[in-house]
Amino acid sequence: MAEQNFVQKMFAEYYRAHYKEIAPPSSLSQREFGFLFSREKMMIRHKSFTTPEELQRFIFTNAPSDIYYSSTYYERPTEPMERKGWLGADLIFDIDSDHLDTPCKQEHDFWTCENCNNSGRGNKLDVCPNCGGTKFRMEAWLCEKCLDAAKVETQKLLDFLISDFGFSPEETVICFSGQRGYHVHIEEPEARTLDQDARKEIADYITGTGLRLDLHGLIKRSRRFGGVGPDLDDYGWSGRIARGVYDVLASSSPEAFQKIDGISSRAAKSLGDDRDSILESWDKVSPWRARNVSLKTWTALASRGVVGQVSLIDTVVTTDIHRLIRLPLTLHGKTGLKAMEVPHNMLDRFDPLKEAVAFDEGELRLLVNDAHAFRIGDQTYGPYHLDEVELPMAAAVYLLCKKAAKLVQG
Amino acid sequence: MDGIVSPESDFATEIEILSFPVARVMIAHIEDDFLKRRYALAEAKRVDLLLGEEDDGKLLEIAKTSLGWRVERRSYKRGMTQVLTIHFADYLRNAVGFHDDHWKLVNRRMSNGWVVLEKRELARLVSEEVRAKIDRDLENIPKVDLNEVAPRLAGRAEEVRQILVKRKASLRAEELPQNIIVEAYPPCIRRLYDNLLAGQHIPHMGRLTLTSFLLSIGMKPEDLVKLYTSVSDFSETLTRYQVEHIAGLRGSRTKYTPPKCDTIKTHNLCPEPDEICQRVRHPLTYYRRKARLLEAGGK
Numbered sequence: 001m002a003e004q005n006f007v008q009k010m011f012a013e014y015y016r017a018h019y020k021e022i023a024p025p026s027s028l029s030q031r032e033f034g035f036l037f038s039r040e041k042m043m044i045r046h047k048s049f050t051t052p053e054e055l056q057r058f059i060f061t062n063a064p065s066d067i068y069y070s071s072t073y074y075e076r077p078t079e080p081m082e083r084k085g086w087l088g089a090d091l092i093f094d095i096d097s098d099h100l101d102t103p104c105k106q107e108h109d110f111w112t113c114e115n116c117n118n119s120g121r122g123n124k125l126d127v128c129p130n131c132g133g134t135k136f137r138m139e140a141w142l143c144e145k146c147l148d149a150a151k152v153e154t155q156k157l158l159d160f161l162i163s164d165f166g167f168s169p170e171e172t173v174i175c176f177s178g179q180r181g182y183h184v185h186i187e188e189p190e191a192r193t194l195d196q197d198a199r200k201e202i203a204d205y206i207t208g209t210g211l212r213l214d215l216h217g218l219i220k221r222s223r224r225f226g227g228v229g230p231d232l233d234d235y236g237w238s239g240r241i242a243r244g245v246y247d248v249l250a251s252s253s254p255e256a257f258q259k260i261d262g263i264s265s266r267a268a269k270s271l272g273d274d275r276d277s278i279l280e281s282w283d284k285v286s287p288w289r290a291r292n293v294s295l296k297t298w299t300a301l302a303s304r305g306v307v308g309q310v311s312l313i314d315t316v317v318t319t320d321i322h323r324l325i326r327l328p329l330t331l332h333g334k335t336g337l338k339a340m341e342v343p344h345n346m347l348d349r350f351d352p353l354k355e356a357v358a359f360d361e362g363e364l365r366l367l368v369n370d371a372h373a374f375r376i377g378d379q380t381y382g383p384y385h386l387d388e389v390e391l392p393m394a395a396a397v398y399l400l401c402k403k404a405a406k407l408v409q410g
Numbered sequence: 411m412d413g414i415v416s417p418e419s420d421f422a423t424e425i426e427i428l429s430f431p432v433a434r435v436m437i438a439h440i441e442d443d444f445l446k447r448r449y450a451l452a453e454a455k456r457v458d459l460l461l462g463e464e465d466d467g468k469l470l471e472i473a474k475t476s477l478g479w480r481v482e483r484r485s486y487k488r489g490m491t492q493v494l495t496i497h498f499a500d501y502l503r504n505a506v507g508f509h510d511d512h513w514k515l516v517n518r519r520m521s522n523g524w525v526v527l528e529k530r531e532l533a534r535l536v537s538e539e540v541r542a543k544i545d546r547d548l549e550n551i552p553k554v555d556l557n558e559v560a561p562r563l564a565g566r567a568e569e570v571r572q573i574l575v576k577r578k579a580s581l582r583a584e585e586l587p588q589n590i591i592v593e594a595y596p597p598c599i600r601r602l603y604d605n606l607l608a609g610q611h612i613p614h615m616g617r618l619t620l621t622s623f624l625l626s627i628g629m630k631p632e633d634l635v636k637l638y639t640s641v642s643d644f645s646e647t648l649t650r651y652q653v654e655h656i657a658g659l660r661g662s663r664t665k666y667t668p669p670k671c672d673t674i675k676t677h678n679l680c681p682e683p684d685e686i687c688q689r690v691r692h693p694l695t696y697y698r699r700k701a702r703l704l705e706a707g708g709k
Contacts, residue, residue, distance in 0.1 A: 126611045132609055134610060164521065165498060166498075167523070190499050194499065194502065197502075197506040198499070198506055200673060201506055201515045201516075202502075202515070203676060204514065204515065204516050204675075204676055205516045205520075208516060210511065210516050210675065211517065212512075215511065215512055215517040216517070235521035235522075236519050236520040237516060237520075238519060315676050315677060315678075316614075319673075
């Protein structure tokens with residue numbers, strides 16, 4: 001309890017100092033707001049504000065643990081869902097490393113079965129191997145590799161949005177979510193009116209769902225001329241397919257070809273032998289005409305190549321036209337980090353574990369129960385097990401938010 | 411009624427122009443949703459046919475000025491000849507209604523927001539917009555009693571109604587089978603169902619799909635609640651609320667129909683499509699067909 005009060009006090013202090021920097025979303029009065037408070041389990045929803053000052057004052061006074069606004073514009077945002085009157089919704093993309101299959105999850109994610117308390121490492125399971133239970137408590141630690149993986153997916157997403165969909169960098173706002181990933185918001189009027197079906201098509205485009213290679217020109221023309229296929233500099237998915245094939249060819253070892261679904265061991269061997277000449281032919285004639293590569297093998301290579309080209313967005317978020325999302329420059333209740341906008345030209349160098357730190361003053365003595373190693377700022381902390389330590393405030397608040405430590409008096 | 415409004419009308423222009431309001435008033439008299447949809451479709455087909463004969467410039471002009479779409483002739487690839495392009499937002503407004511793979515955005519050539527189109531495809535999109543417009547118009551049309559205002563037309567409307575009754579009878583075979591036939595579940599539903607029985611975790615979207623499917627094929631909400639609570643530790647009150655919500659008994663009062671195959675694929679819930687899957691776009695269509703096949707096989 002003392003720990004919860006302390007975090008609450010720190011959040012209040014942060015908002016007292018920074019409430020004026022919190023910029024409201026556009027069309028403020030048409031948005032619904034939702035708030036979480038550390039002492040309450042339920043979200044307070046259906047709030048709305050007419051002026052930025054009113055919103056800032058609410059945050060200043062109440063210091064919620066998490067602050068969300070609706071991507072949706074409503075006629076009457078404070079009414080229950082069925083009476084709100086939908087006017088439109090920003091186009092939202094969410095990339096959460098939770099959904100990415102990073103190998104390091106085996107190190108820093110832990111599950112505990114709520115039924116039998118059996119526990120283990122790695123991402124969430126479907127069924128407990130011990131008792132068959134299906135409910136788990138998850139414990140996941142901030143991880144640089146996972147955040148980097150999310151950043152790569154974000155960069156691929158931006159390429160789709162800018163090169164293919166024609167949005168400008170100014171229209172595609174990137175935000176660090178405050179915990180495990182990134183959001184991209186598009187408020188542009190065109191995007192607001194897209195219905196759910198249209199958003200589903202956009203999500204399918206970005207995840208490559210329903211992609212047909214033959215419709216992008218990967219076909220066999222004749223025995224004599226061999227195949228035809230897209231060029232590296234083609235626009236849209238055609239070019240992505242060609243680049244995907246190129247990447248797979250260039251980066252796979254001869255043995256790796258054998259592991260690709262749909263490539264026979266004979267085809268794999270000849271690919272291994274001819275790889276260099278095929279890659280070279282890309283600059284001159286057309287690789288698709290290579291004599292020893294069948295359409296089946298090309299298709300298998302392309303299918304593998306496509307996997308590297310897609311961006312693994314959370315399709316549920318993009319197709320949901322009634323979504324609440326975290327407001328930038330507010331704190332994340334599970335980490336104490338800031339959700340914040342990241343300018344396009346900074347994304348490459350952006351280090352969330354450093355730049356999203358909200359509490360950069362003071363130190364705190366804690367008794368840490370159990371903590372996996374984690375980095376905040378420039379330093380790595382832990383692992384701890386029943387250790388009494390003095391930590392910089394950001395690291396201490398993080399452990400308290402995770403309920404992994406207790407305050408030490410004095 | 412055969413889905414045809416003759417394209418090569420020899421009548422004078424006045425008759426041509428008058429035929430639409432007359433058809434509209436007859437439909438308002440008959441008041442039948444099926445008829446409304448068929449009429450809108452027939453007009454759209456006619457537009458499609460007529461536009462197909464127009465040259466590019468005319469078609470472009472109609473799409474631009476009458477519908478307000480952003481369509482342009484532009485060079486898609488540097489140095490290449492100009493092609494017809496449409497802004498993706500205008501494209502999606504109507505193309506999402508078409509189910510052939512080549513209409514899916516992911517299978518189009520797109521650059522900088524512009525989707526490459528062939529002329530006949532643009533004509534098809536325009537006609538789809540016409541269909542949607544007529545659909546919306548007829549949906550809100552007030553009831554007209556022709557016996558009072560135009561008795562002679564009422565006689566013709568009666569003829570149309572007769573044909574309509576016959577048509578509908580022959581479509582009845584498409585209705586859902588009476589009893590629930592687990593063997594006729596499509597693979598996606600079967601997997602969700604089996605996972606449920608095995609007490610495994612089903613993601614939110616999966617539960618929504620399964621619930622709306624089972625409700626649509628006639629399972630009663632209370633039986634569904636029993637099914638959920640008997641095989642897992644779902645709280646009964648919460649499950650009941652969710653099931654009744656999906657059944658349209660609570661909350662927004664909309665009855666959810668199960669998502670179509672496309673959506674199921676988007677959310678990664680389509681495990682291994684089988685032969686029937688190749689020919690349908692909706693799990694309920696699959697169910698109807700498979701049930702019919704099973705029935706035929708059983709006899």
